[in-house]
Amino acid sequence: MTYLDHAATTPMLPEAIAAMTEQLGALGNPSSLHAVGRRARRVVEESREIIAEAFDARPSEVVFTSGGTEADNLAVKGVYWARRAADPNRTRVLAGAVEHHAVLDAVRWLAEHQGAEVEWLPVDELGRVSPDTLRAALDKADDVALVTVMWANNEVGTVQPIAELAAVAREHGVPFHTDAVQAAGQLPVSFAASGVQALTLSGHKLGGPMGVGALLLAKGIDPVPVLHGGGQERDVRSGTLDTPAIAGFAAAVQVATARREEEARRLAGLRDALIKAVRTAVPDAVLNGDPENRLPGNAHFSFPGCEGDALLMLLDAREIECSTGSACSAGVSQPSHVLLAMGADPARARGSLRFSLGHTSTEEDVAALADAIGPVVERARRAGLSA
């Protein structure tokens, strides 16, 4: 098996499995006041400190969630509601045009049901949001509730100039959220230095378990809750804390950030070899995204004349696992909004594949793809673009 879909999920790190397994057998609700509760609470708080330290945040700024999607929803909806409650005029949301669906659809929902005015920040052909674009949008509006732009794109891997964007928002006094799910563990992510007020993390993209994530929330940013209940996390997020998952998440963060620099260099080397191999086998393949500022583990191509679904199936039959990188509805791929926003036509958008590398990737993985991709593309071309 050649697993080239680490951006979907990456294998759990042994350290995370060990930390999580240890807690699965242990009793205790971290909110209980007795001894076993205190024991569980200690695990949660130590985990919080590990995660805070890894991303240069204060422990009190870490709000645990059920994952990236919940953290994005809490940031986008919660901050919108809070800002609008403080000043009813603030109904404008500025969002990147290439956001993940967890942000994209939360923003759309605010527009459809909560009276939000949405302005999608356009991207260039490499998928970048320019700070000037954001500045222009903020200069002409005084009713902005929040700005949200992802740190690195999940499909094409383009890294955004987050610190510059956040600085522009700060000048205008508008809170800035970033979805850093793909960036964390691959890029240097400092919550403090980035200047953002809210930052989304996910456990399973960096070697932790599924079903856990966090929203880093600067002091003074108090989103209206999406989930109401016991108020466990700063009264912003309710629900019994998942001690084993949080312990596994923290262990993964610790390992992933400690090895990050070395691992990013290794992955970038493999990625460049992969890009070269694909271009050699398929000379007209188009690399999407920013060739310089991209995630070290991401390679995303359009294969002219091919249907991404057909490529995926043919590679799957050769035990090479990758992704078309786009969202599904009943399993039907829609042309990627990311590629369309970057100016691709729908045919190019549909003929795309994402190969994403991670901590278990090796040169053999690249070699396997190098052998397969030529014949697979040739076969898919015969099947044409649409049935």
Next chain:
Amino acid sequence: MTLRVLAAMSGGVDSAVAAARAVEAGHDVTGVHMALSSNPRSYRTGARGCCTLEDSRDARRAADVIGIPFYVWDLAERFHRDVVEDFVSEYAAGRTPNPCLRCNEKIKFSALLDRALALGFDAVCTGHYARLENGVLRRGVDPAKDQSYVLAVCTPEQLAHAMFPLGDTTKADIRAEAQRRGLQVADKPDSHDICFIADGDTRRFLAERLGTAPGPIVDQDGNKVGEHDGAYAYTVGQRKGLRLGTPAPDGRPRYVLDISPVTNTVTVGPREALDVTEIVGERPVWLSEPPSGPLSCQVQLRAHGEVHDCVAEMVDDTMRIRLARPARGVAAGQAAVLYDGDRVLGSSTIASTVRAAV
């Protein structure tokens, strides 16, 4: 011989068992669910459909249980163009189309098959109740489920790459087999009617697309006996829903005899006036050797309709079918499928009919 087989999986029990049987026969099988609507919610929901999110999930789950790879292929554009739009324009032209038949001809054994062949598959397997051996298409053994009629428009070239593993079994046995195989869809109700008409209201579906076009309903002498909101909403042989203001002089029920889109007129008359003695079919397909002269055989004129003795003959490009005894309710646009016993000989699309002199 091991074939690379693409199993079309609707999410129903039949196609699931068909896929399982193809695996058991030793083939290398991949399951594919055809997404036929770009917005899956817009088609039928619940038990009646074949294109819903639930169906896609059921198909995926069946593929898991069978242990085969599974994908969803988006055929919505082709389906819309070749089946849905064809359905609407056929009604607009005064004919009565059969969309399931069109789907087999244009989608399953054309768009899907072509793509499958291009991607390296050898055959497409479906859950149709029909037998196919060495290019000979026969009725399925379950007379209530036999689907040879809706497959008879496929050419020998199309059928050469088709596989129907269920033709030798009854539906009841297929359900029992699905249960034995641990397929959750074993008890799933059969789909009915037309999958792309969400609420089953064909008349309203057509009205939304063709608009209202009021016109007269006349008797055979041309006297106006009622009004309609669009001739497309009627089918030859229809009796119900005519809402005629003027009763027939003899008080007997009246039936739709003709639909003329040009004059936007619906003609009604007594039951006997529906009697058809001869049929002219276009777009003939022969699954057997095309006859050089008159051929005595049987013909079926609609899905699950009765079978009539006939003599069929090719006259230039058309198929002329003389019926041994008059048939009623023969609608243009339906298929005339020729049989020799349970064997399908060929088919054509009914273009016009010759009525018995009343």
